Amino acid sequence: MELTGAEIFVECLKAEGVDTVFGYPGGAVLYIYDALYKAQNEINHILARHEQGAVHAAEGYAKSTNKPGVVLVTSGPGATNAVTGIADAYMDSVPLVVFTGQVPRALIGNDAFQEVDIVGITRPCVKHNFLVTRIEDLASTIKKAFFIASTGRPGPVLVDIPKDITQMSYEFSYPSEISIRSYNPTVKGNKRQVRRAIDLILEAKRPVLYTGGGVVLAGAAQELTDFTRLTGFPITNTLMGLGAYPATDPQFIGMLGMHGTFEANHTMHDSDLIVAIGARFDDRVTGNIEKFCPFAKIIHVDIDPATISKNVKVDIPIVGDVKHVLADLLEELRSREQGVNPAQIADWWNQINEWRKTKCLSYDQKPDSPILAQYVVEKLWEVTNGDAYICSDVGQHQMWAAQFYKFDKPNRWINSGGLGTMGFGLPAAMGVQIAHPEATVACITGDGSIQMCIQELATCLQYGLPVKIICLNNGYLGMVRQWQEFFYEKRYSMSYMEALPDFVKLAEAYGHVGMRIENPSDVEGALREAMAMKDRLVFMDFITSAENNVYPMVPAGAGHNEMILV
Amino acid sequence: MENESGALSRVAGLFSARGYNIESLTVAPTEDATLSRLTLVTVGSNEIVEQIIKQLHKLVDVVKVMDLNDYPHIEREMMLVKIDVQKSGACDVVKRISDIFRARIIDVGEKSYTVEVTGSRGKLDGFLQALHELRVVEVVRSGSMGIARGAVALHV
Numbered sequence: 226m227e228l229t230g231a232e233i234f235v236e237c238l239k240a241e242g243v244d245t246v247f248g249y250p251g252g253a254v255l256y257i258y259d260a261l262y263k264a265q266n267e268i269n270h271i272l273a274r275h276e277q278g279a280v281h282a283a284e285g286y287a288k289s290t291n292k293p294g295v296v297l298v299t300s301g302p303g304a305t306n307a308v309t310g311i312a313d314a315y316m317d318s319v320p321l322v323v324f325t326g327q328v329p330r331a332l333i334g335n336d337a338f339q340e341v342d343i344v345g346i347t348r349p350c351v352k353h354n355f356l357v358t359r360i361e362d363l364a365s366t367i368k369k370a371f372f373i374a375s376t377g378r379p380g381p382v383l384v385d386i387p388k389d390i391t392q393m394s395y396e397f398s399y400p401s402e403i404s405i406r407s408y409n410p411t412v413k414g415n416k417r418q419v420r421r422a423i424d425l426i427l428e429a430k431r432p433v434l435y436t437g438g439g440v441v442l443a444g445a446a447q448e449l450t451d452f453t454r455l456t457g458f459p460i461t462n463t464l465m466g467l468g469a470y471p472a473t474d475p476q477f478i479g480m481l482g483m484h485g486t487f488e489a490n491h492t493m494h495d496s497d498l499i500v501a502i503g504a505r506f507d508d509r510v511t512g513n514i515e516k517f518c519p520f521a522k523i524i525h526v527d528i529d530p531a532t533i534s535k536n537v538k539v540d541i542p543i544v545g546d547v548k549h550v551l552a553d554l555l556e557e558l559r560s561r562e563q564g565v566n567p568a569q570i571a572d573w574w575n576q577i578n579e580w581r582k583t584k585c586l587s588y589d590q591k592p593d594s595p596i597l598a599q600y601v602v603e604k605l606w607e608v609t610n611g612d613a614y615i616c617s618d619v620g621q622h623q624m625w626a627a628q629f630y631k632f633d634k635p636n637r638w639i640n641s642g643g644l645g646t647m648g649f650g651l652p653a654a655m656g657v658q659i660a661h662p663e664a665t666v667a668c669i670t671g672d673g674s675i676q677m678c679i680q681e682l683a684t685c686l687q688y689g690l691p692v693k694i695i696c697l698n699n700g701y702l703g704m705v706r707q708w709q710e711f712f713y714e715k716r717y718s719m720s721y722m723e724a725l726p727d728f729v730k731l732a733e734a735y736g737h738v739g740m741r742i743e744n745p746s747d748v749e750g751a752l753r754e755a756m757a758m759k760d761r762l763v764f765m766d767f768i769t770s771a772e773n774n775v776y777p778m779v780p781a782g783a784g785h786n787e788m789i790l791v
Numbered sequence: 792m793e794n795e796s797g798a799l800s801r802v803a804g805l806f807s808a809r810g811y812n813i814e815s816l817t818v819a820p821t822e823d824a825t826l827s828r829l830t831l832v833t834v835g836s837n838e839i840v841e842q843i844i845k846q847l848h849k850l851v852d853v854v855k856v857m858d859l860n861d862y863p864h865i866e867r868e869m870m871l872v873k874i875d876v877q878k879s880g881a882c883d884v885v886k887r888i889s890d891i892f893r894a895r896i897i898d899v900g901e902k903s904y905t906v907e908v909t910g911s912r913g914k915l916d917g918f919l920q921a922l923h924e925l926r927v928v929e930v931v932r933s934g935s936m937g938i939a940r941g942a943v944a945l946h947v
Contacts, residue, residue, distance in 0.1 A: 352851075
């Protein structure tokens, strides 16, 4: 059947099972929006208030479902506004397909109105991108885009579609399968490497499992949990990996890295075997690479071969899908006559329990002092029974959320880890809420971050998204201020927000409920009241201690065993 | 790599984005019209070269990567050199050195000769070195191409 390019676009989305598109219209995508109008019963389009918001919303959708998020924006500024979100998705390996309108082919290169070379601009921050130059290629290009975005190490794929292609007609057929000769991600791990890994695991006296976002992306939380329980090893998660193993389980020793726990970092430093699974030895995790884990052999499981031995030399690399490799590791370990001998790691656990006694995450919330952010997050965890989807922005509040909200399930912790994008939280929460309409979705944010995508409050109203915003307001760009306090002799250069809006009135102006909470004794009650408002967005402005710091901390350039405790 | 627009830019962009060095780069279509072959000369430790190869593999447009250092191989580069011959005796010097280097004089003018010389990068550097007493007006180098010796071949 002959369809227009715009109709082909819509049919392709349907064929991919896309139920939601996040976007913003404009001149170059008018034919596509016209086709979407006619298909609105099948594809739900969410109108963000800024293209960055649309992309972060799609990321929230993708991170909470492991399905690709879909974005549609116009050419020029529509496309450039999406770049921050695309770069964010690239750093955190989020499967996204981003469609940008482009000026008609005849005008490309002519400095036409709203023309930018978005394929050129995004080349370093996408997994792949395409400019569709022929209508014959439109359907197969969209098929390729979804395939590339969601297989292997996931990532954003951008498809730039000139306006005239959306207008012209062509016979539609959607390829049922696609193969790309130069793109064949390794799924199964090498069996011999798996056997060698188990040999090391059985010999280890001071082992640790260090797991990252790859486990969440692979949907391998169950396999990881089984493997961890079978070995009896201590396990630490990266920021991106939280929830892949239950945080309330005694084998969990907390997050590692710059603001990880004392016990996790010391366990890493003193270990004789690191089993790294779906993690990438990021600088915020390793600290000073020269001082990183001096005694350890390293097994590294990852789907991306380029991640292996990139920052840290690995002894046993296993390239493959984490879910498959974990299943193989489990099978291999179970097939051995002798499993891990608990006595062999008993001293190690004694040592870890000693480190735990430092209680590095303790804080003292006095009833008559300002509210401490840690206390708010801990109460939020209690009030939501640890079962909420938590989105966060970037800064101190993000670290407190990671430290104090104990994630027992994967895909519940939605944050911007790699790029560290302020403004991520609220739009991401919209995407999560759309994917999970019945769930409790909270956005933990700060007075700085929330203002970077505050316009999305209007989107939340339009679609009735009852996100709960937990604004930990300390009047500062807290993480910047903390570094200035520690490393720049308290010269608080530009980290103080001298003019904050009245967030309660602001929320009300957008049609939502606003609350201001100033006393510790009101925190829990306010949280319960807000959570009870099932169908309303509630903006909770917690006035918190201004000069509160995130502890413990591995200062830049230090090793894991050189933490600042308080 | 795929003979598609943007493919070269992805490779070049990868090198600049990750701080790798490009000594030379040459690219042209192959006998298979859907493919083009790119030869790139870079320097780095074994770890860096390994990482470069892995990163190149990740580019969807890159079909295969071969480190020619892993094989006995032939390296060739072409250079065109325009030399000022107004100084007395300059023509003879150009002719003599061209003979020694098996180079060819491909253009003769009143003021300048242009020479074509082919070989490894080292040979081309040597040729320029040998001409040091003359004024070289212009140098165009193609960048190195390489191919493995024997039956080893880079094909799809």
